[in-house]
Amino acid sequence: MGRKPDTPLTRLAGYGQSIWLDFIRRDFIEEGRLASLVKEDALKGVTSNPAIFEQAIGQGAEYEEAVQELLCEESLPAGALYEAVAVADICQACRVLRPVFDETSGRDGYVSLEVSPYLADDAEATLHEARRLWQRVNQPNVMIKIPATEAALPAIEQAIAEGINVNITLLFAQSMYENVLEAYLRGLEARVQRGQSIAQIGSVASFFVSRIDGRIDAMIDRRIAARDPQADALKRLRGKVAIANARMAYQHYLHVVASPRWQALAEKGAQTQRLLWASTSTKDKTYRDVLYVEELIGEDTVNTVPPHTLEAFRDHGVPQARLADHVEQSRLILEDADRLGLDLPAVTTTLLGEGVAAFKAAFDGLLGAVAARREAVLGGRxxxxxxxxxxxxxxxxxxxxxxxxxxxxxxxxxxRDASVWTNGPESKWLGWLDVVKDGMAHINAYEALQREVKERGYSDVLLLAMGGSSLGPEVLAEIFGQVSDGPKLHVLDSTDPQQVASFAKAIDPTKTLFIVSSKSGSTLEPNILFAYFWALAGTALGRKPGDRFVAVTDPGSSLETVAQDHGFAHIFHGNPEIGGRYSVLSPFGLTPAAAAGYDVRALLNCTQLMIEACDxxxxxxxxxxxxxxxxxxxxxxxxxxxxxxxxxxxxxxxxxxxxxxxxxxxxxxxxxxxxxxxxxxxxxxxxxxxxxxxxxxxxxxxxxxxxxxxxxxxxxxxxxxxxxxxxxxxxxxxxxxxxxxxxxxxxGIDPFDQPDVEFSKVETRKLTKAYAETGRLPEEAPFAKDGNLAFYADERNHEALAGKDAKAILKAHFDRVGKNDYIGLLAYIERNKAHIAWEQTVRVALREQLHVATAAQFGPRFLHSTGQAYKGGPNSGVFLQITADDAADLSIPGYAYSFGVVKAAQARGDFDVLASRGRRALRVHITGPLQAGLDRLAQLVTEILKGA
Known part of the structure; x- marks a missing residue:
């Protein structure tokens, strides 16, 4: 490769030591500085670590363009972006150093890339990562760095056995080094037993040096400052223990390579696993700045140095073989350290743990820098x-x-590790993490539905659903509205007969696509809504309307059977591992979105950017x-x-x-x-x-x-x-x-279950069953009546609400509101603009006077949303449930009860569960004209608050 200038650096080769550089950066490679070091300074390798890449990617302007180009090609999370950039740099460096690799027959010319430090305690994951990076870089002179943890030893052995070049890093203790060298030998022997070549496998054991002195010297200084009686003996050990430790590790290396076991491998072409001295920059300014380079020069070793140490040694280093010298003195130094209680084994154990933690922190910093750069490139997207x-x-x-x-x-x-939560069934409910992948797998079906809706000229799409199946599509409908030349998406999630009737009037059943959406298929509301609108559409069309209906449900549900029996046009299957409230980006949200003409593909692509931001x-x-x-x-x-x-x-x-x-x-x-x-x-x-x-x-x-x-x-x-x-x-x-x-x-809870929602359903089923059997709901009596207002409560709440008239009862109820409580208005009436405005007026009045949070809900809609928290959450809610006589009712084809009966049963079931949970709850029932009752109720609240 040509004659090198005669400098202290280039003379190291004469002592059998190779100099590698602990630094990598794209501009450093592209501007030819790495090649210059190879040519002028006999540089023979490069190592990298997260801290180096963090500085390069986080601060290097040259990576902005690279990240921008990568994101233009495909959407990538921070980890994949980092890897793409790092692998590109490693490959470039490998090409620069390939002549060294070839000239030295694979002894030098390596570039190291490390596995994720997050995997340091997982041998299987470490091995998988090593294989993947080895294949991705696909250069014979790449080395995969694996930390020297106890857990990683099997991965090191297996990687060597598979022919992967390995740089074992974060070695501090001689005992761990002996284990690492043993893993190398066993890996080679496994290949020999399989008849595979071992001649092209390179490995180094990266032994960290100056960090040991940093820790030991600090202990010595503290004891000297405390006037330790052994201060003189301690002082003599300053700056000596790390070098002594390294020299004794080298003696073990020499012992092993002289053994018959090694000679048998050497005869088959095996290369020794050289000791690589890492952390050789001097931290203590009282020491010579090239101390750890000069003292560790020896045959068949490597020293990896940062740029400033390399320059210092080039300038004034004194090359001389010192590593094999003073062996007995080094042994005595370590014995003295032990005798004086410096406890080197404990120090090395601590340093390994800290080293892994530091690499993890550096990797966090690196990936954070990449994420920030990614965000900057994506900008408004x-x-x-x-x-x-x-x-x-x-x-x-x-x-x-x-x-x-x-x-x-x-x-x-x-x-999907359930121990993140309660170690319960949480892992079974994380399918929403894959919504984009799943959505794209079915994108053709969504786009086919969209074309069909347009071709058939539907004017409306009516979604019949509750809770998670309705609230997400409702957001999409209200935000995106009606697309040009597309149908209008309506979302019905109520059993209030007035509301059902309003939706029936808003559509032309002969030009409407009906979507029945229910995860389990057994939810009462969508089932009775289906029965009503099936009959309505059938009457309007004069035939069975199956071709106008679409089902969205989990595989094997009762709704799937109903859809098949009724000849539905389509059945879209949900993912059983996605709960209803996490389902908006699954078929439960995407099917109505597609039918409404929204660009599902674009929505999924947009979602992917956020999924990757949370990667x-x-x-x-x-x-x-x-x-x-x-x-x-x-x-x-x-x-x-x-x-x-x-x-x-x-x-x-x-x-x-x-x-x-x-x-x-x-x-x-x-x-x-x-x-x-x-x-x-x-x-x-x-x-x-x-x-x-x-x-x-x-x-x-x-x-x-x-x-x-x-x-x-x-x-x-x-x-x-x-x-x-x-x-x-x-x-x-x-x-x-x-x-x-x-x-x-x-x-500290499972965020994917809803243990208290079912109780309201159970109580509702009891009441509707009773109605079906007797033709009426079980009798109930108000504890007080005042004009058009009747009041109901369980015994405990009744006792707390003693009062003869509506005003006194309501005042007693709101007097129970304490600091940091909240008020829930639970109105089982039609959800329309006028009623929403009424709730808003009342809630603001309560908030302004009582200084508590207020929730304004409509039933039975909220049973599938906030109802769980009202019953199972903190007992800080004070609830006023509002029911009323229905101005008109609607029968449900095929059922023994009406929508009005179902709504009444739901309200009573809801209230019973609130009471059983010890909640502060009061029900007021309006008889006669609804608006008159609401106006009176609002007036009473106003009077109570003014007198408070």
């Missing part, structure tokens, strides 16, 4: 999450993030889903801010109803949870207690309300989701699903 928290809350969230990093919880979540490779500090989830969970558990209040831009305000279900049903159980507050108009800071965390859902760049600034200044935490376009609503769906799972972990 990616929804952003920002946190404005108090110092105390912010510090607690940061601490929780560090804990998640230390415990590897982000990766464990993506690995397992993205550390908590830059992971929007983790950050959001930790903020919500820590605010609730540590600071008792469990009222999550949504404030939204008008165009995306409907997202709040979906978020209500997600948070309430996922977290409201076991006496804890997040209580979502949607639609409550923003007030002054002084009307809020210290139990709030605000979530701003911002579309565009302007804040939703200037009042949010005042809330932040008053110390209330505000989390903002920044959406640049309405299409990013799908990113908001996913990031909140992810964050809810994270918050569930913080709360």
């Amino acid at each position: 990616l929804m952003r999450v920002s946190l404005a928290l108090s110092d105390e809350l912010d510090n607690a969230v940061v601490a929780a993030g560090k804990s998640w990093t230390q415990d590897g919880k982000v990766r464990r979540l993506w690995e 397992a490779s993205v550390p908590p500090v830059t992971n929007p889903g983790i950050n959001l989830g930790l903020a919500l969970g820590v605010a609730a558990t540590t600071f008792r801010r469990d009222k999550v209040t949504f404030v939204a831009s008008e165009q995306i305000a409907s997202l709040g109803a979906w978020l209500e279900q997600l948070l309430a049903e996922s977290t409201g159980k076991s006496g804890t949870g997040l209580i979502p507050i949607d639609g409550e108009p923003l007030g002054r800071p002084d009307v809020y207690s210290d139990d709030r965390i605000f979530v701003e859902l911002r579309l565009g760049h302007e804040p939703v309300s200037p009042g949010l600034k005042a809330l932040r200044e008053a110390g209330h935490p505000v989390v903002t989701l920044h959406l640049d376009t309405v299409e990013q609503i799908v990113q908001a769906f996913f990031v909140f699903e992810f964050a809810t799972a994270v918050a569930g972990s913080v709360l």
